[in-house]
Structure formats: C-alpha cells, structure tokens
Amino acid sequence: MSEVSLQQTIGKGYVDFWRFRGRYRVVKGGRGSKKSVTAALWHIYHMMKMPKANTLVIRKTFNAHKDSTFAQLKWATHRLGVAHLWQFKKSPLEATYKPTGQKIMFRGLDDPMSITSITVDTGYLCWAWFEEAYQVLNEDDFDKIDMSIRGELPEGYFKQLTLTFNPWNERHWLKQRFFDVSNPNILALTTTFKSNEFLGDDDRELFEWMRKHKPKRYRVEGEGNWGIAEGAIFENWCEEEFEWRDIAKLPGYKAIFGLDFGYTNDPSAFIAALVNKDLKKIYIFDEHYEGALTNDKIAEIIKKKSYAKEKIVADSSEPKSIDEIRGYGINRIRAAEKGPDSVINGIQYLQQYEIIVHKFRCPNVSMELSSYVWDQDKTGRFLNRPIDDFNHAMDALRYAMEQIRKGSGVSFD
Template identity: 30%
Template sequence: MAQTTLRIETPGWAVPLLKPARYKGAYGGRGSGKSHTFAEMLIEAHIMDPASRSVCVREVQKSLSQSVKRLLELKIEAMNAGAYFEVQEAVIKAKKGDGAIIFQGMQNHTADSIKSLEGYDRAWVEEAQSLSQRSLDLLRPTIRKPGSELWFTWNPSHISDPVDQLLRGEAPPQDAVVVEVNFEDNPWFPEVLRDEMEYDRSRDPDKYAHVWRGGYVANSLSRVFKNWRIEEFDTPDDVVHRLGADWGFAIDPTVLVRCHIAGKKLFVDYEAYMIGCEITDTPNLFLTIPDAESWPIVADSSRPETISYMRKNGFPKIMPAIKGPNSVEEGVEWLKSFDIIVHPRCRHTIDELTHYSYKVDP
C-alpha cells in the first residue's frame, strides 16, 4: 500500500487526549465538536495500527443508524483514508491487518456475552450520560488488554449519572484525562448553530446552560434565581468593583468573583475557581482577575488564618464578611432584587446560578 500523509487539525482542547491514558473523556454542550474529534482520533488510531480493534458503544442501540458508524464513514472520506478501510454493513474493517471497528448497545449484553470484547484495544462510549451503572460495571473490567483505553463523550444531564460520578466525582481514576469543551472551544462552530445558540441564550437561560454549556438539567420550578442571563459586555473603566471570596480545599473550590452594579443591574465579569487550592497558591489564583489586589474583597469569615495570609501576600484590602443569623436568606433576596448579567467566561458562576435551588420534597 502506498504511503499516505494525513493532516489532522486538532483543536487545542483535545491536545491532552493525544497521550495514552486508561480513561479519556470530553463533556460539554452542543456544537463543541466532541464527537467529530473523537471520531478522527479513532480513525487515526486504526491507521497507525491496522490490527487495532475498537468497539463503539451506546446504552441502547436498536439499529446502526443510532451509532457513530455514519460519522466514522464521513471522517474516513474527509480524511482521504478510504485506502485503509473496508466499510461493511455492520463493521468497519482494516484492509491490511485484522483490525475492526464494531458497534454495540450495552443493554443487549450480559455478563457472559460481553466477554467477546475482552481482546479489544478501546471502547468509545458516545452519549455516555445515558450509560447505566450496570453497563459501566460490565464494560470497565472487560476492556482489560494491556494499554487498552476507555473513551467517553457526553452532554451532561444529571450529577448522579454514572459517568459523571466516575470521571467528575470526588475520586476520579488517577489515569484519567477529562476535558470540558463547549461551542466557543470549537474553531469550526457553524453559524447556523450560533443562531440557534443565541436564540436559546436570549429566551431560556436554563436550556442554554444545559444544551449549549454542558450544565446539568435544572428544575426550573425549584430554581432560586430566575433573574439572570448570559451576555457578553465590556466593563466601563469608571465602575466600582465588588469582589467576593469563598475558601475551599479537597472537593470544595476556592472562588473569587468580581462584579459591579449599575442601577438595578448587577454585572459579573470575572471569576477565579480552583478545587484543591493550597493557601500558598491562592494569591496567584486571585491575580487571574484584573486588578483584584487593588479593590476590597469580602471573604468568608470562617477562615481568619487565610484572610491574614492573603493580607500579607498582596491583598491588603481583603476583609471578613459579617454574618448574621439570616445572612444567607438576606443575601439571596438582595441578589434577587437585581437583573443579573453574567459574562460567558464565568462558567462556574453560570453553573451555580443554574443549579442553586430550593429543596423539593420527594
């Protein structure tokens, strides 16, 4: 076979996924290009190793039309890689070597039938938010060949979904590379989808946050904040900045948010966010927000030692919050009195506003 040079344009967010890892995952909203990038990665892997064997998995697959087979066929054509593959009705085979890509639904498998996949090099779970715990428990120990990989792409649905608990939970596997990717990370995001995205952003913040930004599904009836929207804006030079900090460690994030008020509008323009942030790293984290060291910062008063450290390390205007018996409720009501506009770069603020909710009786 004549040697062919393939040129694959890899978006920046996918670069960490090019290195070997047991678990590889990409989650986020519509139009991010997750599936297209993983499809190209899969085709490239099979060209480099014609003996490679992969299974593309969904929780339910009643027909091949529900699989990523058609996407892979389009990628083979677009990448000018037809000389390497024989596309059959139910499988994509290597023309040189005994490699193959097959397509299966996990719901059809039993503990015995899934043993047929034990020699496979990788499994790609598309729409992984729908994967049940049973299916995940079957799949993980089955794909066990040395150097084998488990790939997951998904649009998050609920924090309790098994794939989120595995790869975004409190203790994800050590050998895991997981990236968040949304439409703004896709250099080939089409204008027709941009129009759809802007329509949802202007009319339905819950839908926009879930569909386009990969946020979890929100219960609009229990949602506390309904007085906000996502919108790009430029911050005037003459505003008074208000900054608030919360301390975290372990699984809780350390956070700094910057905002300003104009009439009855509250604009959130920058955020800093890190899980597992050491106290010595906190000054540099806060410095990612422009001029944060120059403005007063109201911080969680439960950590006076952290406030003291920050004062001695570049943030002399930081002060503890004054908390009363109803400070949380009063703070919520104060925020609800504004029309809140959040800049799209403040992803975690968007997530908090979307999911901050009243407790609902079961």
C-alpha cells in the first residue's frame, strides 16, 4: 500500500491528529477547518492499513448521516484513489472494504438499540467517530457508546473515539471533560479555516464578512473558540424525547408554526410547536434550518412536512416572500405584527414559559437556545437587547407565539 502524503492530500495542521493513538481525539473547530474531511480520510486510510479494524460513525440523528458523514467518507475514498475498493450501500447504510469485508457502520442516538447491539463479522470494533458532537447535550449518551468500544485487541491495534464539532457554548460537557483537563489519553485540538489551504477566495471573503458583521459567530465559526454562554436569554429550557402527537391530544395545547426568512449569509428557520398557555409550556417538535432557500423551496418543505394547511406566522419584513409562498399553495401564511419593541416584548413573553425541545428532531433550536445572549457594551455591561445572531429559530418562535399572546391559536383538530 503506497504512503499518503499528508501535505498533498490533507494539507497542514493535522499532523498530531493523524498520529495520535490515545483513547479520545477531540477536535473543536470553525467552519471550513477540515476537521470532518480529515476524520473521514483518516478512517478510510487506517482501515485499509489495519485489516481487522471496523468503525462506528455516530450522529445525534441517524437521518443526518446521508448528507454528511456517509458522503464525506465516500469522498475520502475518491480523494485517496481507492474508491474501486469500497462499496457504499444506503440500505442498510454502511461502507465495506471489499478485500477484507471490514465495515463502517452508521448509527444515530435516536435509535439506542441499534447501537447497543452492534456486532462485526470481520475483526474488531476499534473506532468510533462522533460528528457534530456538540449536538449531544447529554453526556450519558456519549458514555454508552464509549463503553461499547471495549475488549482486547491484537497487537498493534488500538481503540479510539474521535469527536468533531463547532464549540457553540462553553458550558457544554465537552469542554470540561476534554479541554479543561490534562490527560495523555486525550488529544484536544482547536482548528480554524486558516489551516485549510484548499478554501477559495470566496470562502475567505465570507469569513471576513462574518468577522465584521457577526463577531460573536465569527468567534465560534471563524476562530474555533468556545461560544460565551454568559448572559443567556433563555434559561428555562431542556431537551426531551417525546411523542408530539400524544401531547397534541391533551387539553389546552395549541399548535403554532413560525417562519423566519434567511438572507445570503443566514439560514431560513421554520419551527413547529405545541403550547399550553395555562401551564406555560412550549414543546418544540419540528424544525427546518437551511441557508440559500428560495421561496418555492420553502413552500415545498412546508408541504413535505404536511403543514401546508396550518396557520404560519412569518417575518413581516418580507411581504413579497409571504405573497410568493402563499402563491405556492401555503394559503394560511401571514405576516407577524412587528412594532418598535416587538423583539423585547416577544422575548419577555417567552421567558414566562418552560421550553422543551425535541431531543432528536430540533438540534438547531437547541443550538440557538444555548447561544442566544444579551448584547454587551464595551465595558462588558449587559444591555436590554439581544445580539443580532443565533436568533433565526428564536425569531420564528416569537412570530409563532403571537397567536397565543394575542389570544388565538390553531390546533390539529
């Protein structure tokens, strides 16, 4: 097997990552820092080098693999010139190294039985890769996987868990467990887009725009630093796994839907929730969070989710978009009633509620709730206004709650 040049194939900045053999290899990094593609290249290369090793790839939700880790690992085989030696199947979702039968298996924490019952036909389960590990808010979920990578291995083999993520919130258990300690079994790295020599000029211009216009987001996505959780706007929230259809049948619950339009550099955000005004509870059970969406695509997504007949309250600063989406068959969409203090009033109203976010269906809502903070002046004093970031799903929720705050609502009946 020919040697792969790290310099030519992967580029700079990941020598320690490539050579480390300890139990935990943890990489927080900004967008475009090569952390995920480097992890994909490492696993393909080393499985071919070590014919008894198998890999488990984990995401919070199983469905997220197809367009992320599965595609990245498939890309890695082409990058290394070995695609003809690998078979990638979508049912079941797995990759097989043809000469030996070694497998890369894909699982989601939303199906715990599929993880605890893992067996391999050839060799040993040596490695696990957690992509977007920040989305795993419960440390116990990680521990269950950690404990499943066990047993004696042949000489020269080693067990290792790789975690890659954007560091949205400094209060996350990942920081305390892997970055605030000194342990020879842990390699904790921070990487940025500056170590990615394969980026184009347009990519670098986007980071420069972010640095000037979204400094708090740039701190995380550009510099790979931990997001600051001090001054959190919403503290009374949690993640749970629940069946929203059962909650919808309970007395007092109303269904609400909100939509915030994205721009060139921001995502559009759609949320669906169930609200009980008397109990002061909000169950957020569905989301869509994506950039560069045209209005016809937004309408298509709403239809696909079967919400086309529901009342949807959308950002009133985009009346043309609302009219266009209505023209695509989303007939009950309407503009939010904005005013000079609508953001603060909406936040203050939401703060009266306990917010429960679906553990597996709404990762971006959880990310925003973790990162949405009050703005500060130059002395660090908090101001009575939120930062203009991490607020797309939050704005969608404010719009949706208008119909509760003003005494009306819709249900699934």
